[in-house]
Amino acid sequence: NAGVTQTPKFRILKIGQSMTLQCTQDMNHNYMYWYRQDPGMGLKLIYYSVGAGITDKGEVPNGYNVSRSTTEDFPLRLELAAPSQTSVYFCASRSGEPGEGYTFGSGTRLTVV
Amino acid sequence: GEDVEQSLFLSVREGDSSVINCTYTDSSSTYLYWYKQEPGAGLQLLTYIFSNMDMKQDQRLTVLLNKKDKHLSLRIADTQTGDSAIYFCAESIKFSGGYNKLIFGAGTRLAVHP
Numbered sequence: 001n002a003g004v005t006q007t008p009k010f011r012i013l014k015i016g017q018s019m020t021l022q023c024t025q026d027m028n029h030n031y032m033y034w035y036r037q038d039p040g041m042g043l044k045l046i047y048y049s050v051g052a053g054i055t056d057k058g059e060v061p062n063g064y065n066v067s068r069s070t071t072e073d074f075p076l077r078l079e080l081a082a083p084s085q086t087s088v089y090f091c092a093s094r095s096g097e098p099g100e101g102y103t104f105g106s107g108t109r110l111t112v113v
Numbered sequence: 114g115e116d117v118e119q120s121l122f123l124s125v126r127e128g129d130s131s132v133i134n135c136t137y138t139d140s141s142s143t144y145l146y147w148y149k150q151e152p153g154a155g156l157q158l159l160t161y162i163f164s165n166m167d168m169k170q171d172q173r174l175t176v177l178l179n180k181k182d183k184h185l186s187l188r189i190a191d192t193q194t195g196d197s198a199i200y201f202c203a204e205s206i207k208f209s210g211g212y213n214k215l216i217f218g219a220g221t222r223l224a225v226h227p
Contacts, residue, residue, distance in 0.1 A: 040219055042217040042220060090156065101161055107154075
């Protein structure tokens with residue numbers, strides 16, 4: 001099983017550019033999440049989805065957008081990249097069973113210059 | 114409030130036990146988790162404990178939960194160089210809409226030396 005797959009692994013953007021971080025899972029999980037990880041700060045929730053067609057904001061949604069047209073895919077869109085968005089981005093999913101932890105992708109390291 | 118705190122660094126000698134500590138604030142947490150992150154990789158679930166338990170053992174890992182003090186610890190017995198990584202504590206809480214989310218600590222970097 002591939003689990004949670006994120007692309008690209010690395011990207012450098014110029015200020016004001018836009019891009020989409022891709023995330024796909026093959027476990028038929030309903031719940032999917034986007035986190036960003038900043039040094040010494042732990043992970044902060046950007047957006048989450050509880051199923052196809054349903055998304056909602058997390059703790060730090062400003063500057064980002066998401067969509068969930070299928071169960072498998074949960075892309076994260078940056079419209080106008082800013083240096084504050086330099087971070088490592090992790091996508092995660094879970095089925096919803098009690099006690100089940102999240103399955104994480106390997107991350108996308110984004111630098112905005 | 115939602116907050117999970119961990120010490121940032123721990124250094125141990127190979128073969129010794131490691132104890133990583135965590136405190137959390139939300140008394141309604143149902144599950145608490147420990148994740149491991151190796152360099153350049155995502156987070157890997159190590160173990161979890163339900164809030165009505167006070168201890169869980171899984172091979173070299175022992176999780177202790179003191180719900181009164183909101184304190185969680187992870188003990189790694191016979192620590193090996195392959196255990197060098199960042200360890201994250203996380204609590205599962207309900208938020209608006211009734212859905213669960215994980216709140217993560219900042220992570221404890223474990224360094225294992227000969």
